[in-house]
Amino acid sequence: MKIIVTGGAGFIASHIVDAYFKAGHEVVVIDNLTSGFKRNLNPKAKFYKADIRNLGLIEKIFKREQPQIVNHHAALISVVESVGNPVLAFETNVVGTLNLLSAFGKYGKIKGGRFIFASTGGAMYGEFPEIPADERTEVNPLSPYGFSKLLAEKTIEFYSRHFGFSFLNLRYVNVYGPRQNPKGEAGVVAIFIRLMGNGARPTIFGDGTKTRDYLYVDDIVKANLLALRRGRNETINLGWGKEISDQMIFDTIAKELNFPKKPIYAPCRKGEVRRIALDAKRAKKILGWQPKISLKGGIRKTIKAI
Secondary structure: OEEEEEOOOOHHHHHHHHHHHHOOOEEEEEEOOOOOOHHHOOOOOEEEEOOOOOHHHHHHHHHHHOOOEEEEOOOOOOHHHHHHOHHHHHHHHHHHHHHHHHHHHHHOOOOOOEEEEEEEOOOOOOOOOOOOEOOOOOOOOOOHHHHHHHHHHHHHHHHHHHHOOEEEEEEEOEEEOOOOOOOOOOOHHHHHHHHHHOOOOOEEEOOOOOEEOEEEHHHHHHHHHHOOOOOOOEEEEOOOOOOEEHHHHHHHHHHHHOOOOOOEEEOOOOOOOOOOOEOOHHHHHHHOOOOOOOHHHHHHHHHHHO
16 A cells, blocks of 8 residues: 655654555655654655645645555644644644645545544543543643644544545554654653763653653554554544653663662643543554553663664
């Protein structure tokens, strides 16, 4: 199959591109290289440097390539940046998604085609009393980032009906692993490993009790492989269903690196959820997916790859 992967020079999607090639597919990458890197590109991939907000350019690419599947990872992913610049968040995550859907509907091979979307679970559900959250949990995003992803999901659902292709919205937790940018805001594991490996104290925003659910990138890749053929018109959580505190992340990395210092504690940032973990029972039922790589094992793999 011919697959267009947006954000394919980025952390998560570049691993997915590699796996798609290994599975025998033809892959076209669209990335504006704002947060992605050429070094992450698979040399077999046909690459277009393009911004998904540019409808005219996106339509030219789709008309030329006529994909059967779109795997959409290009996004503004920073919660903090979305709070400071919500217009950019909505232009990228909603309008950009709409442009891809429109181009796919016009020029893609939509008979049997599907649109796979990298959504968010961590920023989607907001604050709520029951953890882990499943797909029936009421959504209540606290940031423009989370809200923009919710609107993108609804846009995908509408246009899949309009044009006649299927979709899968995959709601991610915090993903970590090789190629994650240690200079970004969204990759706490990569940031901590880089700083602590250089002898510097990382900053924990809050008192260390804020929790997230974490998946090693290989487990996310597996879900995106399964999503090529399984499930139809579904929104699915991906996660362990386990809360991992910021302090636990620090302590695990510190032990692996023999880091003797304590972290710096700073006030929590606006728009961030205090606690989250995702129930992924539907992913097991629909996709046959469940995570395999433990936090300790994933951190060790990440450290070795850096």
